[in-house]
Amino acid sequence: MRRLGVVLMVVLGLVCLAACDSGASRGGTTPKSDWSPAPTRVDGLSVLAEADTDGLRLHTASGDKTFLPGINLGSSVPTRQPGELDVLTADDYRRWFGEMAGLGIRVIRVYTVHPPAFYDELAAWNRAHPQSPLYLVQGVYLPDESYVEPGRTLYSPSVDRAFTRELADAGAAVHGDLTRAPQPGRSSGTWHTDVSPWLLGWIVGVEWDPDATARTDRLERDAAYRPGTYFRATGDATATERWIARHLDGLAAAEHERGVSVPIAFVNWPTTDPLSHPQEPMRQEDLVGVDAEHVLPTRAWPGGTFASFHAYPYYPDFQRYEPGLQRTTWRGRPDPYAGYVRALRDHFTSMPLVISEMGVPSSLGSAHLGPLGRDQGSHTEQQAMQTDADLLHLVHDQGASGAFVFSWADEWFKRTWNTQDSQVDARRQLWHDPLTNEQWFGVLATDSARVPDSGHELTPASGALEYVLAEADASYLHLDVTGREATPAKASILVDSVPGEGPDYRVDVDAAAGTARVSVRRDLEPVRLYTREAIPAIERQSAWHVYRQIMNRSYEVAGKHHDAELGDVGDLVRGDWDPTSSDYDSLATWQVDDAHRTLHLRLPWSMLGLADPSSRTALGAGNPAELVRVPGIGLTFDVDGATARMDYTWPTWNHVGYSERLKAGSGVLGEAFRTLAP
Numbered sequence: 001m002r003r004l005g006v007v008l009m010v011v012l013g014l015v016c017l018a019a020c021d022s023g024a025s026r027g028g029t030t031p032k033s034d035w036s037p038a039p040t041r042v043d044g045l046s047v048l049a050e051a052d053t054d055g056l057r058l059h060t061a062s063g064d065k066t067f068l069p070g071i072n073l074g075s076s077v078p079t080r081q082p083g084e085l086d087v088l089t090a091d092d093y094r095r096w097f098g099e100m101a102g103l104g105i106r107v108i109r110v111y112t113v114h115p116p117a118f119y120d121e122l123a124a125w126n127r128a129h130p131q132s133p134l135y136l137v138q139g140v141y142l143p144d145e146s147y148v149e150p151g152r153t154l155y156s157p158s159v160d161r162a163f164t165r166e167l168a169d170a171g172a173a174v175h176g177d178l179t180r181a182p183q184p185g186r187s188s189g190t191w192h193t194d195v196s197p198w199l200l201g202w203i204v205g206v207e208w209d210p211d212a213t214a215r216t217d218r219l220e221r222d223a224a225y226r227p228g229t230y231f232r233a234t235g236d237a238t239a240t241e242r243w244i245a246r247h248l249d250g251l252a253a254a255e256h257e258r259g260v261s262v263p264i265a266f267v268n269w270p271t272t273d274p275l276s277h278p279q280e281p282m283r284q285e286d287l288v289g290v291d292a293e294h295v296l297p298t299r300a301w302p303g304g305t306f307a308s309f310h311a312y313p314y315y316p317d318f319q320r321y322e323p324g325l326q327r328t329t330w331r332g333r334p335d336p337y338a339g340y341v342r343a344l345r346d347h348f349t350s351m352p353l354v355i356s357e358m359g360v361p362s363s364l365g366s367a368h369l370g371p372l373g374r375d376q377g378s379h380t381e382q383q384a385m386q387t388d389a390d391l392l393h394l395v396h397d398q399g400a401s402g403a404f405v406f407s408w409a410d411e412w413f414k415r416t417w418n419t420q421d422s423q424v425d426a427r428r429q430l431w432h433d434p435l436t437n438e439q440w441f442g443v444l445a446t447d448s449a450r451v452p453d454s455g456h457e458l459t460p461a462s463g464a465l466e467y468v469l470a471e472a473d474a475s476y477l478h479l480d481v482t483g484r485e486a487t488p489a490k491a492s493i494l495v496d497s498v499p500g501e502g503p504d505y506r507v508d509v510d511a512a513a514g515t516a517r518v519s520v521r522r523d524l525e526p527v528r529l530y531t532r533e534a535i536p537a538i539e540r541q542s543a544w545h546v547y548r549q550i551m552n553r554s555y556e557v558a559g560k561h562h563d564a565e566l567g568d569v570g571d572l573v574r575g576d577w578d579p580t581s582s583d584y585d586s587l588a589t590w591q592v593d594d595a596h597r598t599l600h601l602r603l604p605w606s607m608l609g610l611a612d613p614s615s616r617t618a619l620g621a622g623n624p625a626e627l628v629r630v631p632g633i634g635l636t637f638d639v640d641g642a643t644a645r646m647d648y649t650w651p652t653w654n655h656v657g658y659s660e661r662l663k664a665g666s667g668v669l670g671e672a673f674r675t676l677a678p
Contacts, residue, residue, distance in 0.1 A: 030131070030132060031104075031106070031131070031132050031674075031677070031678060032678040033060070033062035033063070033678060034060060034061040034062040034131045035060050035061075035062070035065070035106060035131060035132050035133060036060060036061045036130050036131050036133065037059070037060060037061075037133070037135075037197055037198060038059045038060050038061045039059055039197075040059055042261070042302040043300075043302065044259070045256065045259055045260060045261045045302060046259055046260045046261070047059070047260070047261050047262065047302050047303055048197075048198075048199065048200065048260075048262055049200050049201055049262050049263055049303065050263065050302060050303060050304050051201070051263035051265075051303070051304035051305055051306040051351060051352050051401070052304045052350075052351065052352075053349070053350055053351070055352045055401050056068065056263065056306055056352045056354065056401035056402060058135065058200060061131075065106075065677065066401065067396050067400075067401060067402060067676055067677070068106065068107050068135075068200070068354075068401065068402040068677065069105075069106070069107070069392050069396075069402065069403050069404070069405075069672070069673050069676045069677055070105060070106065070107030070108060070109055070135075070137065070402065070403075070404040070405070071100060071105050071107070071108055071109070071404060071405050071407070071408050071443065072109050072110075072111070072356075072357060072404050072405065072406045072407045072408065073096070073108050073109065073110050073407070073408045073409075074111070074407055074408065074409065074411050075088070075110070075111065075112055075114060075187075076411055076412075076413055076429070077092070077409075077446070078410075078412045078429075078432065078446050078448070078474070078656070078658045079412065079429055079430050079474075079654070079655050079656060079658075080413070080429060081413050081429050082411075082413060083184060083185035083186070085112070085114060085115055085186070085187040086115055086182070086187055086188060086189070088114065088115055088117065088118070089117060090117040090120065090121050092117075093117055093118050093121035093122070094121050094124075094125075095660075096408065096409075096444070097121060097122065097125045097134060098125075099444070099662060100134065100408070101125070101129065101132065101134065102670070103443070103662075103666065103669065103670035103673055104670050104671075104673035104674035104677065105134070105673050106132075106133075106134065106135060106673070106677045107134070107135045107136075107137060107200060107402070107404070107677075108122075108134055108135070108136055108137070109136075109137040109139060109203065109356065109404050110136070110137070110138060110139055111139040111141055112139060112140065112141050112166075112170075112186075112187075113140075113166075113169055113170050113173045113178075113186070113187055114187055115187040115188075115189060116173075116187075116189045116190060116191045116192070116193070119173065119174070119176065119191055119193045119195045120193045122134060122136065122193075122195050122198070123193045123194070123195050123198075126195075126197075126198050133198050134198070135198050135199075135200040136174075136195060136198055136199050136200060137200050137201050137202065137203055137356075137404075138170055138174055138199065138201075138202050138203075139202070139203050139204060139267075140163075140166050140167050140170045140202070140204040140205070140251075141166070141204075141205070141206055142159065142162065142163050142166075142205065142206050143162040143163065143165075143166050143185065143186070144158050144159045144162035144163070145159075145206065146158065146159060147159045147209070147212050147216065148209045148211070148212040152212075153212070153215055153216040153219050153220050153239075154212075154216045154220075154239075154240060154243045155216065155219075155220045155223055155239070155243060160243075163247060164247065164250065167204065167247060167250060167251045167254075168250075168254065171251065171254045171255060171258075172191065173191040174194075174195055174196055174199055175194050175196050175258055176191050176192050176193045176194035176195070177191065177192075177194075178190070178191040179191070196258070196260055199260070199262055200262060200263075201262045201263040201264065201265065201303070201306075202251065202262070202263070202264045202265065203265050203266065203267055203308045203354075203356055204247070204248070204251065204264070204265075204266055204267065205244065205266040205267040206267055207267060207268075207269045207271065207272075207310060208240065208267075208268070208269075208271075208272045208290055210271050210272055210284045210285070210287040210288050211284065211287070213240050213272055213288045213290060214287055214288040216239050216240045216243070217238045217239045217240055217288065218239075219239075220239035220243070221239055223239055223242070223243075225242045225245075225246070228245065228246060228248075228249025228250075228252075228253075228298075229249065229252075229253065229298065229300055230248075230249050230252035230253060230256065230297060230298055230300050230301040231245050231246075231248040231249040231252055231264070231295060231296065231297055231298065231301065231305075232245060232249070232296060232298055233245035233246075233294055233295055233296075234293070234294045234295075234296065236294060237291075237294035237295065238290070238294070240290055241290060241291065241294040241295050244266050244290070244295050245294075245295045248264050248266065248295060248305075251264055252264055252297075252301050252303075256300075256301075261301055261302050261303035262303040263303045263304050263305055263306055264297075264301075264303065264305055265292070265305050265306045265307065265308040265354070266292070266295065266308065267308055267310065267356070268290055268292065268307070268308060268309050268310070269309060269310040269311065270285070270309070270311055270315075270316055270318075270340070271284065271285050271287075271316065272288055272289055272290045273289060273290075273309070273344065274289040274290065274291035274292075274293070274347060275289070275343060275344070275347060277316070277318035277322060278322075279318050279321035279322045279323075279557055279558065280316055280317060280318035280321075280322075281317055281321075281555035281556060281557050281562075282316065282317065282555070285316040285317075285318070286316075286318070292305065292306075292307040292308075292348060292351060293347070293348060293349070293350060293351075296350065304351065305351055306348075306351050306352045306353065306354050306401065306402075307344065307348040307351055307352070307353045307354070308354050308356040309344060309353070309354070309355055309356060309357075310355075310356060310357035310358075310406075311337075311340065311341065311344070311355050311357070311358060312357070312358055312359070312360075312370075312376070313337035313358070313360070313370050313371070313372070313374035313391065314360070314368045314369065314370025314371075314374055314375055314376045315368050315370070315376065317552075317555070317557075319336040319337060319339075319340055319370070319371055320336065320371055321557050321558075322336070322339075324339065324343065325337075325339030325340050325343065326339065327339065328342050328398075330394055330397060330398075333372075335371075335372065335394070336371050336372075337370075337371065337372075337374065337391075337394065338394050338397070338398055341353075341355060341394065341395055341398040341400060342398045342399070344400075345398055345399045345400055352400070352401035352402075353399075353400040353401060354400060354401055354402035354403070354404070355395045355400055355402070355403045355404070356402070356403075356404050357404060357406040358388075358391050358395065358403060358404070358405065358406060359384070359387070359388045359391065359405050359406045359407070359441055360374055360375070360376070360377075360379055360383075360384050360387045360388065360441075361376065361377050361379065361384060361437045361438070361439075361440040361441045362379050362380060362381040362383070362384035362385075362440050362441075362586055362663060363377040363378065363379070363434060363435070363436065363437040363439065363440035364377070364378065364434035364435060364569060364587055364589070364604060365377050365378065365418075365419065365433075365434060365435030365436060365437055365549055365567075365569055365606075366378040366437055366549065366551060366567055366569075367416045367417060367418050367419075367437050367438075367549075367551065368551055368552060369551050369552065369565055369567075374387055375551075376437050377437035377440070378567065378569070378587070379587075380585055380586050380587050380664075380665075381445070381584075381586040381663040381664040381665055382664050382665035382668075383665070384663070384665070385443070385663060385664070385665030385666050385667075385668050385669045386665060386668050386669075388405050388443075388669050388672075389668050389669045389671065389672035390672075391403065391405075392405065392669075392672045392673070392676055393672060393675075393676070396676055405443065405669070406441050407441050407442055407443075408442060408443055408444055409442040409443070409444040409446055409660070410432070410439055410440055410441065410442035410444065410445055410446045411438070411439055411441070411442065412428070412429050412430070412431065412432045412439055412446070412474075413428060413429035413439075414428075414436065414438035414439045415428060415436065415438065416436050416437055416438040417530070418530050418549055418550050418551070419433060419435050419436045419526075419549075419606065420436075421529040421530065421624065421625065422526050422529060422606060422611055422619055422625065423436075423606075423611050423612060424611050424612035424615065424617050424627060427612045427614055427615055427617075428612075430474070430612070430614040430615075430653065430654065430655075430656070431448075431474040431475065431605065431612065431613055431614050431656075432446070432448055432474045432475045433475070433604065433605070433606050434475055434476070434604040434606070435549065435569065435604055435606045435607070436606075442663070443662065443663060443666055443669060444660055444661070444662060444663070445579070445660065445661050445662070445663050446658050446659075446660055447579075447658060447659050447660075447661065448473040448474035448475050448656055448657075448658050449473060449656060449657035449658055449659065450471050450472065450473050450478075451471075451472040451473060451474070451650055451651055451653055451656055452651065453651050454470075454471050454472035454473075454650040454651060455469060455470070455471045456469070456470045456471075456646065456648050456649070456650075457469055457470075458470075458637075458644055458646040460642065460644045462642075463484065463639075463641075463642030463643075463644070464483055464484055464485070464488070464639050464640035464641060464642040465481070465482075465483065465484065465488070465637060465639040465640075465642045465643075465644055466482050466483060466484035466597075467480070467482040468480065468481055468482070468635075468637060468644070468646060470635070470646065470648045472613065472650040473656070474613070474614070474653075474656045474658070475602075475604065475605070476589075476602035476603055476604055476605065477602070477603045477605060477608060477613075477648075478600075478601070478602050478603075479493070479599075479600070479601045479602075479603065479635075480598050480599075480600055481493075481598065481599040481600075481601070481637065481639060482596065482597050482598045482599075483597045483598075483639065483640065484597075485597070486597055487511060487592055487593070487594050487597045487598065487599065488509070488511065488597075488599050488639045488640055489510075489511055489512050489640055490508075490509065490510050490511070490512075490639075490640060491507075491508075491509045491511075491599055491637065491638065491639045491640075492506060492507065492508050492509075492637075492638040492639075493506065493507040493635055493636065493637055493638075494506055494634075494635070494636040494638075495507070495608050495609070495633055495634070495635060496633060496634030496635075496636075497608055497609030497610065497618040497619070497630065497633050498524075498609065498618050498619075498620050498621075498628050498630065499628075499630060499631075501621075502521075503521070503636070504520070504521050504524055504609050505518060505519065505520055505521070505524075505547070505607065505608050505609055506518070506519045506520075506544060507519075507601070507603065509590060509599055509601070511592050511599065514574060515571075516571075516572040516574065516589070516590045516601075517546055517570050517571055517572060518546070518547045518570035518572065518603065518607045518608075519544045519545060519546055519547060519570060520544070520545065520546075520547045520570070520609075521543065521544060522541070522542075522543050522544070522545070523621050524609060524619065524620075524621060525538060525545075525548075526547070526548070526549070526606075526619075527548055527549070527550045527566065528623050529623055529624065529625055530550045530553070531550060531553050531554075531564060533553070533554060533564065535550075535563075535564050535566070536563075537563075537564075537566055538566075546568045546570040546571060547568075547569060547570030547607050548566045548567060548568055548569065548570065549566065549567045549569050550564060550565070550566055550567075551565040551566060551567050552564060552565040569607070570607065572589045572590050573585060573587045573588045573589055573590075574588060574590055574591060574592075575587070575588030575591060576588060576591060577589075577591075577602065579661055579664060584664050586663075586664065589601060589602050589603060589604070590602075608633065609633075610633075611625075611627055613650070614652060614653050614654070614656075615629070615652050616629060616630050616631070616632065616649075616650070616652055617629055617630070618630045618633075631649055632647055632648050632649030632650065633647075633648055634646075634647055634648075635647075635648055
């Protein structure tokens, strides 16, 4: 009898460090020019970078760098929430900085104050590599985001005070002059390393909620405002813009006191851009605008400002329908995303534009269809890396001054609109759902190890089925289905995820035809959780039909109805999911191994009705769906006419090991970084 599984190479909680380099040079790459900082002096201030009508200029020993491609670095690791920053270590940062430099990345953007080790290791890296340092764009989020609650605004005292304190702490951290005690959601410790010699700029704030922004503008219309010394709101500024100007001025005042000035910008996104989008079908996506042209630096702030936008090529939907965007061409074809970037660039006449988030995910699932195939998911790793590389060049070619890929590493804690109601929200960081696209934007993959002691065998005494091995990781149920005399030609697996309901999901494999499909019972159809409308494509189906995701609810544009959009993610991809293989396909979920007479499958937990595999919680019927704790799942195999059943139970977990590797195709992205930042 075959031994149970393969010896686990990663024990619980162990992270692969040495073997995950994927070819990146830990010594970095030597740029074609000297990138060491060469700040100028303006009115007694050290000015490393400036942003004005002439663009964004980083002053280096080899001259000004006028286009800055970079990477966004989050603040979480697998099985952790983003507020658990203190779990990040010096080893993490040291490893990541080497890999970033190996890809030719020159700028890192962070969203919040990281632990002291981040700044220590950044300074250490830069001192060791003076001609190819990693520059920093420091972010500051809103610690209190309760302005989105009814009746509250950005001016609400708790929101305003928390942001003021966080801005002060961030400035102190960057300059190595901060100590703060542990507090949920924030890093703690003592910051003693000054990284301001490599501080390129600031991007502060959050993606502004449209309803809360409109409420702030309405309720705080007459709020007192005194123009600042370094930033001032224009006369036609809204209440939100005046609030932002006041906080930018406070940050600039603290930096001026320290003798430095660099560009300071605030976060924005298409939902609150200052442009008009009459073809946008969703009210909230064109409800209100926040305009950086209404928040301007004074002559006392030589660092200046820029317009910062998180802008992706698949959403909002106005990119599909706005005629002006369709007229822009890039690389020989109409390109609405290029049109949108160009429209933003044309609007901001007094400052440069930086697309501070952009990219596509390498997820099996998707949440939206985008023009030119730039969808919000369903890309292989190679496709995602190529698209990210293309987007860097696209943004550059539209006249912007910088573009930051989102993001450095896959983030398990993320949610997205078309899977979040199918999950146990409080535990989503404990598993890595292939259908939740937001968890797969990274350049760095974070692959789950097998769950220890999760292997379970089935060995029928006779018939065409000889052996089944089931094992679990944080993304997939792995099944090896072995025929007695030959590789199974046809196999069906009925899955009981909710006890007493009968089969809930079905996996059908036809090896000869080269097809495999996951089907779901009608009353467990996941699309039901995301729309109240009756979707004809589903209503016409029989009691069993292919597992689908909803990509868009129905909507109207200019009086024309557009049906809801669905994706047949249950049609499985055949291929090799070994990252070391030359035929690697990150979307593959089944393969044939004739040498061992075996069908190999890796089935996403979410496609088998698990709302949280880490706690063995299944998704029941109803809307909202009932969440059911289960002892395991039932698997009934029908292989070439032979049947057998396995009741599969795996250990629950609150932590699981994982390994890191640069994704397949990351070399193409690295070439784009090196080309645009020589």
